Every structure is written in C-alpha cells, then in structure tokens.
Amino acid sequence: MEVRIEESWKAVLREEFDKEYFARIAAFLHQEKREGKTIYPPGPLIFNAFQLTPFDRVKVVILGQDPYHGPGQAHGLSFSVQDGVALPPSLQNIYKEIAADTGCIPPPSGNLERWARQGVFLLNSVLTVRAGSPTSHSGIGWQTFTDAVIKTISDRKECVVFMLWGNYARSKKPLIDSNKHLILEAAHPSPLARGAFFGCRHFSKANNFLIASGQTPIAW
Numbered sequence: 001m002e003v004r005i006e007e008s009w010k011a012v013l014r015e016e017f018d019k020e021y022f023a024r025i026a027a028f029l030h031q032e033k034r035e036g037k038t039i040y041p042p043g044p045l046i047f048n049a050f051q052l053t054p055f056d057r058v059k060v061v062i063l064g065q066d067p068y069h070g071p072g073q074a075h076g077l078s079f080s081v082q083d084g085v086a087l088p089p090s091l092q093n094i095y096k097e098i099a100a101d102t103g104c105i106p107p108p109s110g111n112l113e114r115w116a117r118q119g120v121f122l123l124n125s126v127l128t129v130r131a132g133s134p135t136s137h138s139g140i141g142w143q144t145f146t147d148a149v150i151k152t153i154s155d156r157k158e159c160v161v162f163m164l165w166g167n168y169a170r171s172k173k174p175l176i177d178s179n180k181h182l183i184l185e186a187a188h189p190s191p192l193a194r195g196a197f198f199g200c201r202h203f204s205k206a207n208n209f210l211i212a213s214g215q216t217p218i219a220w
Contacts, residue, residue, distance in 0.1 A: 001026065005047045008055040012156060016148050021141040028140045029128060038131035040067050041074040046127050048076025052116035058153055059119035059215055060161040060206055063169040066138065067129045074129070077122035079189075080112035093189040093197055098220045101201045106220065118218050123149065125168070150175045157181075159213035161206040165189055165197065182209045 003010065003017045016022055032039055041048065064078025068088065073081045079091050087095070087110040095106045107114075116122055125146045130136040153160055154176045162181055164170045166188030176183055184205055187196030207217035 003047075006051045006054050009047075009050045012055055012152050013149065016145055021144050025141045025145070028137075032130065039128050039137075040069060040071075040131055041076045041128070045074075045076040049078070049116065049122050049124075052077070052113060053119060053121045055153075055157075057119045058121045058157060058160060059210060060163065060218060061121045061123060061150070061153060062163045063150070063165070063172060064122070064124040065166075065168050066126050066135050067124055069129045069132055069134050069136075071131070075111075076127070077112050077116055078124045080116075080122055081110040083109050083111045085110060089191050090189040093191065097189070097198055097200065098203050100198070101203045102207075102220055104220055115218065115220070118216075120218060121153075125172075147172070147175055154181060159209070159215065161209055163202050163206070166193070182206070 001017045001023060003022075005013070010017075029039065062078055067074035067076075068081065073085055073088070075082050079088075079094060081088060081091070087108075091110050099105055112120070112122055123146060126135070126138050126142040127146070128137045128140075128142070150162075150172055158180050160181045162176050162183045164173060164183065164185045169188075170185050173183060173185070182205075184200070184202045186200035186202060187193040189197040203218075203220050207220075210217050
C-alpha cells in the first residue's frame, strides 16, 4: 500500500504497509469517513510525528496512548496540542516537571513541534480517534503498527532515550533493547496519578545520556 509518510520512515517501515492489518486500518478509516464521522487528527496530520522527526534524527521517544478527541487539539504528536489551545492537564504537569528538573520555563504554547524538530519522536500508540469518543480506534490495528515502529527504532538505532509514562507505555518495554538504549519509566503525568510523575527528572536524565553518547541535548 502506498502511504504518504516521510521518506526515511517509508524505507524502514515498507514491509508494515504491505501487511494485511494495515490495509484493514485504512479500510476502517475510509468507512468512518463515508459514514460522516469526524476523525482526529485530520488526515494530513495522522503521520505528523514521522514527518517532523525523520527516522535518522530520532533521539528521544515519548510514548502516548490515544490522540486528544476534542476539536482543534490533536495534530499527530503525543501530548501536544495546536497553538492557541489550552494546555491539557497532563501537559501542564510535564511542563511543571521540566521547570523543576531543568530550571527552564517552557513557553506558554502546548505545541511540541519544537521538540519534534530536535529529534523527540512524539508517538501515540493509537494514531486516530473518533471525535468525542476516547479510545474508539484502539481496536483497529494501530498498536500492531506502532509496536513495529518502536521495535524498528530499537533494532536499527543506537543510544535512543525511551520515556515510558504510566502502565500502558511501560508495557512496551519488552520491545526495547535496554543494552543499546536508555529506558526511563515513571507514573503517567495525568492528575489521576496524584503527582507520582513529579520528581522523575527524565528531562535532565535524557540530556545527560545524550551528551554522554555524543549527541546534542534537547532544549526542553
């Protein structure tokens, strides 16, 4: 199947696009559209994380679960919202931890494209959602695809930082070779975790690892 995705990703994921499960994902999304359902993020932004962070530039992976399901929020980057949209609670807590950990005060916008362009791959495990219906696309096959993405990064790259927040993200740990990469685990930044995310210091730990492996740190 021909998929419009950034060329370096197309090269390493070509086999996935030819598999039956991926054709089923595409068929499901086409059917939703035919039925008049609104899907987030908009079609051109489904692979936005791949577009903004080419495979050869990936230095950090932050794994989310499901796109935001409200209008104007999701744009294909985990935890990120478009300019002008109020910061969701999880992102507010991420910004608080960055300030406490690094002393840097993040800008007021929740648009994390600035991270993506530095090599932070903001991957949701499920890449689409029906408007107003959280996890509505969690059973259509996206996890098979994104598991393959995570394993491809682990197998074909060296010295990548994987940030796994919450039990769902941590369940992906077996896909990652801990001998080659740094795996950082913490509670989810959601307020539902009652502050257990705070103090994880993942942002300074990631930068220390990147510097030690000869890479440029991230300007969080």
